[in-house]
Amino acid sequence: xxxxxxxxxxxxxxxxxTKRFGATLAVDRIDLDIPTHSFYGVxxxxxxxxxxxxxxxxxxxxxxxxxxxxxxxxxxxEPSRAKAMxxxxxxxxxSFDRLTGGELISYAGLMRGLPKETVRxxxxxxxxxxxxxxAGSTLVTDYSAGMTKKIGLAxxxxxxxxxxxxxxxxxxxxxxxxxxxxRILQEFVASGGTVVMSSHVMAxxxxxxxxxxxxxxxxxxxxxxxDEVRAxxxxxxxxxxxxxDIADQRDLAWLRxx
Amino acid sequence: xxxxxxxxxxxxxxxxxVREWWRALLLIGGAVWSLSLVPAVVWASVQLxxxxxxxxxxxxxxVAAICIAGWITVPLLVTGLEDTLDxxxxxxxxxxxxxxxxxxxxxxxxxxxxxxFTGAFVVLMLSWREESAxxxxxALVGAALTVAVMVLGARVAVAWxxxxxxxxRTRGVLLLAVxxxxxxxxxxVWIALRDGIDSALQYxxxxxxxxxxxxxxxxxxxxxxxxxxxxxxxxxxxxxLMAGTVAVLALxxxxxxxxxxxxxxxxxxxxxxxxxxILASASDLPSDGTxxxxxxxxxxxxxxxxxxxxxxxxRMLVSWGTDARYLVAAAGVITLPVIFFxxxxxxxxxxxRWAFVAPVMLAASIGWGRHNDVAYDHTALWxxxxxxxxGRAVMAGRAQAVLVWAVPATLLAAAGILAWTGRWYxxxxxxxxxxxxxxxxxGVASVTSVLLPYRAPAPGENPFGAEVGxxxxxxxxxxxxxxATMLVLPLVTVPLVLALTVHAGWGWVSLGTGLVFGAAxxxxxxxxxxxxxxxxxxxxxxxxx
Numbered sequence: 031x032x033x034x035x036x037x038x039x040x041x042x043x044x045x046x047x048t049k050r051f052g053a054t055l056a057v058d059r060i061d062l063d064i065p066t067h068s069f070y071g072v073x074x075x076x077x078x079x080x081x082x083x084x085x086x087x088x089x090x091x092x093x094x095x096x097x098x099x100x101x102x103x104x105x106x107x108e109p110s111r112a113k114a115m116x117x118x119x120x121x122x123x124x125s126f127d128r129l130t131g132g133e134l135i136s137y138a139g140l141m142r143g144l145p146k147e148t149v150r151x152x153x154x155x156x157x158x159x160x161x162x163x164x165a166g167s168t169l170v171t172d173y174s175a176g177m178t179k180k181i182g183l184a185x186x187x188x189x190x191x192x193x194x195x196x197x198x199x200x201x202x203x204x205x206x207x208x209x210x211x212x213r214i215l216q217e218f219v220a221s222g223g224t225v226v227m228s229s230h231v232m233a234x235x236x237x238x239x240x241x242x243x244x245x246x247x248x249x250x251x252x253x254x255x256x257d258e259v260r261a262x263x264x265x266x267x268x269x270x271x272x273x274x275d276i277a278d279q280r281d282l283a284w285l286r287x288x
Numbered sequence: 289x290x291x292x293x294x295x296x297x298x299x300x301x302x303x304x305x306v307r308e309w310w311r312a313l314l315l316i317g318g319a320v321w322s323l324s325l326v327p328a329v330v331w332a333s334v335q336l337x338x339x340x341x342x343x344x345x346x347x348x349x350x351v352a353a354i355c356i357a358g359w360i361t362v363p364l365l366v367t368g369l370e371d372t373l374d375x376x377x378x379x380x381x382x383x384x385x386x387x388x389x390x391x392x393x394x395x396x397x398x399x400x401x402x403x404x405f406t407g408a409f410v411v412l413m414l415s416w417r418e419e420s421a422x423x424x425x426x427a428l429v430g431a432a433l434t435v436a437v438m439v440l441g442a443r444v445a446v447a448w449x450x451x452x453x454x455x456x457r458t459r460g461v462l463l464l465a466v467x468x469x470x471x472x473x474x475x476x477v478w479i480a481l482r483d484g485i486d487s488a489l490q491y492x493x494x495x496x497x498x499x500x501x502x503x504x505x506x507x508x509x510x511x512x513x514x515x516x517x518x519x520x521x522x523x524x525x526x527x528x529l530m531a532g533t534v535a536v537l538a539l540x541x542x543x544x545x546x547x548x549x550x551x552x553x554x555x556x557x558x559x560x561x562x563x564x565x566i567l568a569s570a571s572d573l574p575s576d577g578t579x580x581x582x583x584x585x586x587x588x589x590x591x592x593x594x595x596x597x598x599x600x601x602x603r604m605l606v607s608w609g610t611d612a613r614y615l616v617a618a619a620g621v622i623t624l625p626v627i628f629f630x631x632x633x634x635x636x637x638x639x640x641r642w643a644f645v646a647p648v649m650l651a652a653s654i655g656w657g658r659h660n661d662v663a664y665d666h667t668a669l670w671x672x673x674x675x676x677x678x679g680r681a682v683m684a685g686r687a688q689a690v691l692v693w694a695v696p697a698t699l700l701a702a703a704g705i706l707a708w709t710g711r712w713y714x715x716x717x718x719x720x721x722x723x724x725x726x727x728x729x730x731g732v733a734s735v736t737s738v739l740l741p742y743r744a745p746a747p748g749e750n751p752f753g754a755e756v757g758x759x760x761x762x763x764x765x766x767x768x769x770x771x772a773t774m775l776v777l778p779l780v781t782v783p784l785v786l787a788l789t790v791h792a793g794w795g796w797v798s799l800g801t802g803l804v805f806g807a808a809x810x811x812x813x814x815x816x817x818x819x820x821x822x823x824x825x826x827x828x829x830x831x832x833x
Contacts, residue, residue, distance in 0.1 A: 085829075088674055089673060089674055089825065089826065090670055090673055090674065090825075090826070090829050091826055091827075091829065091830065092825075092826025092827055093826075106826070109676070109677055109822070109825070110676045110677040113674055113675065113676045113677075114676055116674065118670070118674040120670050122667075123667035123668065123670050123829075123833075124666050124667045124668040124746060124747055125668050125671065126603055126665070126668045126671065126747075127668070127747050128603075128606050128607050128610050128611050128747070129565075129566065129603060129606060130560070130561050130564070132564050132567075133561075133564050133565055133566040133567070133603075133606075134566075136564050136566040136567040136570075136599070137566045137599050137602075137603055137671070138671060138675070140566065140567075140570055140595045140596060140598070140599035141595075141596045141599055141600075141671065141672065141675035141676075141678060141681075142675055142676070143594075143595060143596065143676070144595075145595075146567065146570040146571065146595075149567060149570070150564075150567060153564070153567070167560045167561055167562050168560055169560075169561070171747070185671060
C-alpha cells in the first residue's frame, strides 16, 4: 500500500517501464511522475518510444517489466479499475470505420457502461463542441485525418475520465478545431483533470503544458515543470540540445531550383 | 521496371524468410509436396499415352476446366494468399499501369503454383508425342495458353471482385450473380444426372465437352486433337481463341492495375446514416449488468446482454451488413455445402440421405469461418481494450451478431433439404445436429480467434488480400481450429447419423444433444474466450496489426 500513498498525488506514475521488440529496446526502464491537475507534454524525436510508453500506460501494450499506476491503481494488475479512470486517444490506429461518427461515440460510451440516455446527451454535446454536427451521420471511413482525430478525442472524453492520454491530438487538425480542442482540454485541467499529451510541436507544448518530459532512445532525458526543463532556453533549443542535432547536415545542392 | 518489380518481390520474400525462419520450413514443405506430385503427373502422362486421341483430349479438357475453375475461385474463397505485389501498394510511387503491369504479370507467372501448373501441363502434353510432332507442338502451345488463362484469370477475378464488392451499387448485382450462377450450376448438374450417372456420361457429358472445347476453358486442350487428325483450321482457330483470351485478360489485368493505382479501396462512398444504430440497440432499462427482462436476453435466454454486449452486437451487425470483408465471408460459407450437394453427391451417386450433410456443413462453415474473427477488427480493437475488461461482452456480442443471421440461414437450409428429401420424420434430428454444429463450431472459433489471431485484411482493404506475414500463423490457426472442430463435431452429429441409419427415434436424441452440447460449447467457448481476451488484451493489438 506504499504505492497508494505515493501515487495519490500522481495522476499517472510509471515505474521502470520496459518494452523490448526483438533486438530493439524501445522503452528502457522509464520512470515518470505526472502530477494530478497538470497538463503534461511528452516530447521526443521519432522512434523515441513515446507511443510505446503511452500504450503501456493505457493498457494497450503489456510491458515486459515495470508498473504503470493510474491514481495509484496498477494498470496491469487491476485493469478494470485503472482503465475506467483513463480516456485514450491513440495515434495511427484504425477505428470502427463502418460506424458513423455519432455511432462511434455512442459505442465508446456504451462500452464504458454508461446508460443510454447519458450516452445520447454526451454524444450530442461532443458532436457540437467538436464541430462534428454535420459529420455525425457520415461514416468514419469517409473522414479526413483531422476529423478522425476529433472523433477519437470525443470517444476518449465520453465517460468523463480523470486522466486523458492523448497521442498527437492536434496532428492534422485545422486551426479552428485546434482552438476548440485546446479550450476543452484547458477547462478539463482547470477543473481538476489531468492531460498527458505527446507532440512533435514544441510551440504547442510550450503554449499548453505546465509540465514536460523529453524522451529519447527509450529514456527520459529531462522531466519536470516547463521552466525546469527549459532551463532558460526555449523548448526547441533545449530539445535539440538534449536529443542531439542531426550529425551529418548535408547540403542537398541538387534540390536547389536555380 | 520489370526487373525492379521482380527484385522488390524477391527482396520482400527474402526479408520475410530472415525475420521468420518457420516461413522457410513452409516454403520447403510446399516445394517437397509439389515435387511429390511430379511422379503422379508423369504417371498420368504415361497412362494418357495409351488412350485414343479423343479420350485423351476429353480427359485433358476436364482437367483444364477443373484447374481453371480452381484458379479463379480459390483466391476468392481462401483469403490470405500472397499479395506482396498488390497493385494498390504502388499507388504512392507515381508509376503508371503501363510501367508496372509487365513486371507484375511476370511476377504472377513466377509464383510456385504457376510454375508447378506450367510444368505439370507440359508433362501431360508429352502424351501427344506419339501422334505427330505438329500435334505435340499444338498441344504445348495450347497448354501454355491455358496456364496463362489460369494465372491471368485469377488476377483479374480477384481485382474485379474486390472492385465490385467495395462498390455499393455493384455489390448487390455481384451477390445476385453468384447466387444465380450457383442455382444454374446446381440445376444443370441435377438435370444432367436425372437419368443416372452412366447416361449422363454417355450423352450430356459428350455435348458439354464438345462445347467446352470451343470456349477458352478447353480450346487449348481440344486443339491438339484437331491437329492429330489434320484439321488445321479447327486447331488454328482454337489456338487463336486462346491467344485472344490471354490478350483480353492481360488488358483487363492492366486496366485493373490502372484502376487500383488511382482508386484506393477504402472509402464508404459518402454514405450517411441518420439513425444511431448503436444507441438504438441499447436497452432502455438501467444498466446494471443483469437486465434480464430485456427482449433479447429473454429471447435467447442463454446469456447476458448488458450494454457493452449489445453495443458490440450492434457494431458487428453493421459490419455484416456493410463491410466488404464480412460480406465476402458470408457469401463464402455456402460454397462447401453447395459443391457437396450439387456436384459431389450426384457425381458420386450418393444416397439422398447424404443431403442431410449439407445444412450441417453450412453450419460448420459459418462457425469455423469465425476462427479469426477478432483480427478483423484490426487495430480498431484498441477501443474495446481501453474500455475496461470487456472480453466477455466483446466475444458474446460478436457471436450474437453471427447467430442473428446464421440460425435462420441454417434452419432454412435444413428445411430445404427436408422438403427435397421428403424425410420430414428426420426434422428433429437434422435441426438438432445443425444448431448443435453451429453452436459448437462458433464456441471453438471464438476461443481460437483470441488464442491464435492472425493478420486479416484491414478495414477498407482488399477483402481478398492478406497482410504480408500471415501465411504461417494463418495455417497454424486454421489447422488447430479445424482439428478442434473435428473433435467436437461427432458429439452433435452422430445421433443424426443413427437417426438416418438405425432408428428414427435417435432424431429426438439428436435434437437434445444438439441443443445441449451446442449451447454448452458456445457458452463455454465464449466464457473462456472472454477471459482469454482480457488476459491477452496487452498483446492482441500487436498480434493483429
